[in-house]
Amino acid sequence: xIRVEGVSHSIGRTPILHDIDLTLAxxxxxxxxxxxxxxxxxxxSLIARLAPLQSGRITxxxxxxAATPTRDLARVMAILPQSxxxxxxxxxxxxxxxxxxPHHQGRPAARDRAMVxxxxxxxxxxxxxxxxxxxxxxxxxxxxxxxMAFAQETEWLxxxxxxxxxxxxxxxxxxxxxxxxxxxxxxxxxxxxxxxFAAAWADDIVALKEGRVMAQAAPVALFTPETxxxxxxxxxxxxxxxxxxxxxxxx
Amino acid sequence: xxxxxxxxxxxxGLLAATAAYLLPGLGQKWQFVLSLRATRLGGMLVVGxxxxxxxxxxxxxxxxxILTPQIMGFDALFILLQTALVASLGPVGFAGLPxxxxxxxxxxxxxxxxLLLFGTLLGRGTEDVARMILTxxxxxxxxxxxxxxxARVLDPNEFAVVQSQVVxxxxxxxxxxxxxxxxxxxxxxxxxxxxxxxxxxxxxxxAPAVSLGLRHDLVLSLALILTAVLVAVATxxxxxxxxxxxxxxxLARPLAGTDRHAPLIAVSILVSCLLLVxxxxxxxxxxxxxxxxxxxxxxxxxxxxxxxxxxxxxR
Amino acid sequence: xxxWLALGLVxxxxxxxSLATGAADLGVALGRDxxxxxxxxxxxxxPRTLAVMLxxxxxxxxxxxxxxxxxxxxxxxxxxxxxxxxxxGLLAVTLIAPAAPIWVKMAVTALAGLAGTALFLRxxxxxxxxxxxxxxxxxxxxxGVLGAMVLHIGWQTDLLQLxxxxxxxxxxxxxxxxxxxxxxxxxxxAALALFAADRFAILGLGExxxxxxxxxxxAVMRLGLVVVSVVTALVMATVGMVPFVGLVVPNITSxxxxxxxxxxxxxxxxxxxxxxxxxxxxxxLVIHPYEVPVGTVLGVVGTMLFLWLLWRxxxxx
Numbered sequence: 028x029i030r031v032e033g034v035s036h037s038i039g040r041t042p043i044l045h046d047i048d049l050t051l052a053x054x055x056x057x058x059x060x061x062x063x064x065x066x067x068x069x070x071x072s073l074i075a076r077l078a079p080l081q082s083g084r085i086t087x088x089x090x091x092x093a094a095t096p097t098r099d100l101a102r103v104m105a106i107l108p109q110s111x112x113x114x115x116x117x118x119x120x121x122x123x124x125x126x127x128x129p130h131h132q133g134r135p136a137a138r139d140r141a142m143v144x145x146x147x148x149x150x151x152x153x154x155x156x157x158x159x160x161x162x163x164x165x166x167x168x169x170x171x172x173x174x175m176a177f178a179q180e181t182e183w184l185x186x187x188x189x190x191x192x193x194x195x196x197x198x199x200x201x202x203x204x205x206x207x208x209x210x211x212x213x214x215x216x217x218x219x220x221x222x223x224f225a226a227a228w229a230d231d232i233v234a235l236k237e238g239r240v241m242a243q244a245a246p247v248a249l250f251t252p253e254t255x256x257x258x259x260x261x262x263x264x265x266x267x268x269x270x271x272x273x274x275x276x277x278x
Numbered sequence: 279x280x281x282x283x284x285x286x287x288x289x290x291g292l293l294a295a296t297a298a299y300l301l302p303g304l305g306q307k308w309q310f311v312l313s314l315r316a317t318r319l320g321g322m323l324v325v326g327x328x329x330x331x332x333x334x335x336x337x338x339x340x341x342x343x344i345l346t347p348q349i350m351g352f353d354a355l356f357i358l359l360q361t362a363l364v365a366s367l368g369p370v371g372f373a374g375l376p377x378x379x380x381x382x383x384x385x386x387x388x389x390x391x392x393l394l395l396f397g398t399l400l401g402r403g404t405e406d407v408a409r410m411i412l413t414x415x416x417x418x419x420x421x422x423x424x425x426x427x428x429a430r431v432l433d434p435n436e437f438a439v440v441q442s443q444v445v446x447x448x449x450x451x452x453x454x455x456x457x458x459x460x461x462x463x464x465x466x467x468x469x470x471x472x473x474x475x476x477x478x479x480x481x482x483x484x485a486p487a488v489s490l491g492l493r494h495d496l497v498l499s500l501a502l503i504l505t506a507v508l509v510a511v512a513t514x515x516x517x518x519x520x521x522x523x524x525x526x527x528x529l530a531r532p533l534a535g536t537d538r539h540a541p542l543i544a545v546s547i548l549v550s551c552l553l554l555v556x557x558x559x560x561x562x563x564x565x566x567x568x569x570x571x572x573x574x575x576x577x578x579x580x581x582x583x584x585x586x587x588x589x590x591x592x593r
Numbered sequence: 594x595x596x597w598l599a600l601g602l603v604x605x606x607x608x609x610x611s612l613a614t615g616a617a618d619l620g621v622a623l624g625r626d627x628x629x630x631x632x633x634x635x636x637x638x639x640p641r642t643l644a645v646m647l648x649x650x651x652x653x654x655x656x657x658x659x660x661x662x663x664x665x666x667x668x669x670x671x672x673x674x675x676x677x678x679x680x681x682g683l684l685a686v687t688l689i690a691p692a693a694p695i696w697v698k699m700a701v702t703a704l705a706g707l708a709g710t711a712l713f714l715r716x717x718x719x720x721x722x723x724x725x726x727x728x729x730x731x732x733x734x735x736x737g738v739l740g741a742m743v744l745h746i747g748w749q750t751d752l753l754q755l756x757x758x759x760x761x762x763x764x765x766x767x768x769x770x771x772x773x774x775x776x777x778x779x780x781x782x783a784a785l786a787l788f789a790a791d792r793f794a795i796l797g798l799g800e801x802x803x804x805x806x807x808x809x810x811x812a813v814m815r816l817g818l819v820v821v822s823v824v825t826a827l828v829m830a831t832v833g834m835v836p837f838v839g840l841v842v843p844n845i846t847s848x849x850x851x852x853x854x855x856x857x858x859x860x861x862x863x864x865x866x867x868x869x870x871x872x873x874x875x876x877x878l879v880i881h882p883y884e885v886p887v888g889t890v891l892g893v894v895g896t897m898l899f900l901w902l903l904w905r906x907x908x909x910x
Binding site (some may be wrong): 407408409411412413416417419420422423424426427430431520573576578580581583584587588 | 610648667717720724725726728729730731733734735737738741744745748760879881883885886888890891892893896897899900903904
């Protein structure tokens with residue numbers, strides 16, 4: 028369970044988040060959506076303890092992110108930040124192996140090596156494991172990062188706009204992998220702009236607008252013309268396809 | 279303030295500054311003092327004008343406002359060539375050359391080398407400007423180190439003499455070379471002013487310039503040659519001054535209020551000379567110090583460069 | 594795996610050459626007067642060879658650390674102003690408290706180096722990572738500005754000879770037993786970095802990923818700065834500024850075996866020792882029996898390697 032209680036946040040003198048109260052259930056894919064400047068990435072950073080909390084309280088799997096040692100937090104949540112420009116020249120398996128760091132702190136055991144192999148298998152990186160990251164395509168690189176997060180063996184996975192630089196095929200493949208992780212019992216929180224991916228794959232939607240939670244519900248309930256229209260300040264048509272909402276945001 | 283007043287005001291200011299430098303406190307041996315001051319003043323005017331125009335030309339050629347020929351290593355190359363000449367002719371043979379012949383030989387070498395080096399660099403690297411600047415800075419270090427290396431190889435005990443060339447100073451202006459330096463500078467500046475219209479077109483970029491019918495590569499090469507000549511004169515006169523041009527042209531652009539080369543060149547020359555003469559007067563008379571003026575300019579200019587570099591890039 | 598072995602052998606060979614090279618002919622001395630030869634060996638040759646190797650290894654390692662902190666592969670303490678700030682500190686303490694004990698002077702020098710580097714880090718913090726060339730360029734300009742300050746203070750206080758010859762140009766000709774032992778501390782600082790290799794590698798992944806893996810990026814960065822400042826201060830005070838080793842060796846190592854620091858850092862250390870030793874030997878041989886300072890040799894060799902690294906086409910697209 029991720030609990031956000033009374034969290035407000037300002038960057039400089041600009042208020043970004045106002046008194047956010049939120050509960051995210053594990054074992055589900057939760058999508059944070061909203062217009063630009065709504066505060067989605069900021070909220071995710073606060074949960075991930077990438078930014079210091081200014082007010083309120085956040086607990087992840089019962090651990091207070093402000094009070095718990097960062098190493099312990101690394102064992103309950105793994106983060107995939109927005110920009111993945113790793114300057115280091117690392118091989119795929121070396122990057123994935125870093126995912127085990129919170130567990131072994133530099134002294135890997137047999138279990139750690141086994142987890143690395145499992146992660147490489149799970150993300151079909153076997154053929155690429157000895158290649159350097161900068162020799163891979165963007166989609167392959169992201170898979171490597173996902174494998175690293177997977178190897179971290181955490182209850183929660185937090186992703187900030189992972190679809191932004193991906194083409195259609197890779198975006199779909201990524202969402203399918205996240206669904207597989209969810210089926211294994213992990214919780215996934217993902218910030219997305221592409222609301223149809225959220226509509227098609229997420230179990231739970233949190234809609235943020237101007238730093239406040241406007242709504243939290245399942246896609247079917249939340250993706251209505253009224254709610255979405257109010258969220259994005261623009262009229263939107265919503266159809267349904269195979270039981271899921273389909274937002275005609277390009278029309 | 280009306281743009282038309284800028285030039286006359288600057289010229290008047292320069293005249294006043296010159297008088298303030300030359301005239302006060304001449305005392306008994308006034309002929310000697312006056313001739314000494316006149317030499318230094320001549321040096322400042324020539325160097326000021328040369329560096330100003332060289333910088334304007336180079337910034338047009340590289341299409342970049344934070345570059346100067348010195349930053350790209352022109353002056354270090356000049357010193358390296360000097361040292362190389364000494365190495366090949368032997369210290370005695372080199373000292374035996376008449377000043378003028380020596381100077382002209384160095385000049386020819388510098389023009390050739392810089393056309394080769396910087397022409398290639400500018401042709402190849404214009405996409406990644408930062409990499410080009412970085413290369414220039416490294417080349418400067420390379421040339422300086424190579425000079426030091428050669429100097430040590432030449433005569434390990436006497437290398438300090440060559441080392442002293444690293445620090446710029448207005449007191450070592452060579453009176454006998456001054457007329458020639460002034461002549462060369464004057465010719466180069468006249469040539470630049472004649473090319474002013476073409477330089478305006480060059481500044482638009484390769485594609486627009488070519489499509490407007492400019493002989494792009496020729497004009498670029500000519501501008502580079504002029505830059506090399508001017509930098510050589512300045513460096514031979516007083517030594518390397520990396521950031522003077524940067525400060526001067528950065529000040530001159532808003533004063534001139536235009537990017538057209540004719541007024542820009544004129545304003546830059548006046549600003550440069552004014553800065554040098556005023557600064558030198560300040561240090562020599564008011565502060566009564568032996569003139570760390572070049573050091574102060576280097577320091578201030580370096581800071582200006584640093585902040586120009588980061589301006590807009592740092593968020 | 595075998596790279597470090599090969600490098601180790603090269604280093605050993607260079608060490609032998611270094612022990613045999615110098616103004617005095619050791620072989621002749623050995624023949625004539627055994628005790629004199631022994632004196633030359635133990636008091637001069639061996640300390641010098643050790644000093645060069647320690648310096649090379651320590652500088653190469655601090656180069657790697659700096660590159661991880663700045664997340665940029667074209668930087669090293671010698672090109673972002675660490676050396677120059679340390680020089681300012683050393684000058685200040687020499688002028689203000691010339692009778693202070695050596696450890697006080699070293700501490701002040703290291704602190705000055707740390708302050709100068711921290712200031713630079715602050716100034717370039719906002720540069721986006723894709724502007725790869727901007728950070729090293731800013732570093733070179735910054736160190737140029739600081740260097741001008743150093744030269745000027747030297748000029749003003751009549752210490753110019755000291756500053757130019759002793760501080761700004763690194764050379765090992767003054768190294769004898771009893772004058773170089775501080776470098777062992779530099780070696781120890783570099784060894785510390787070796788132990789924390791994984792942490793530095795993770796730091797280089799980016800603050801987001803590093804935090805996500807449970808690291809405290811700020812703490813690791815501070816450790817890195819301390820290591821870099823200590824090494825720079827000790828090297829500078831003992832032999833002067835030795836540029837470019839920390840830049841070119843890590844880059845070449847990375848090109849060959851990547852940035853998994855746990856494996857590559859020892860190789861980098863060996864490579865740094867070997868490069869510096871080779872340049873020092875060259876400096877001793879080229880105008881034998883006179884010497885060209887290793888700082889000058891590196892000014893030529895190092896810059897050419899830097900240019901090659903800058904302009905070579907990447908191995909991959």
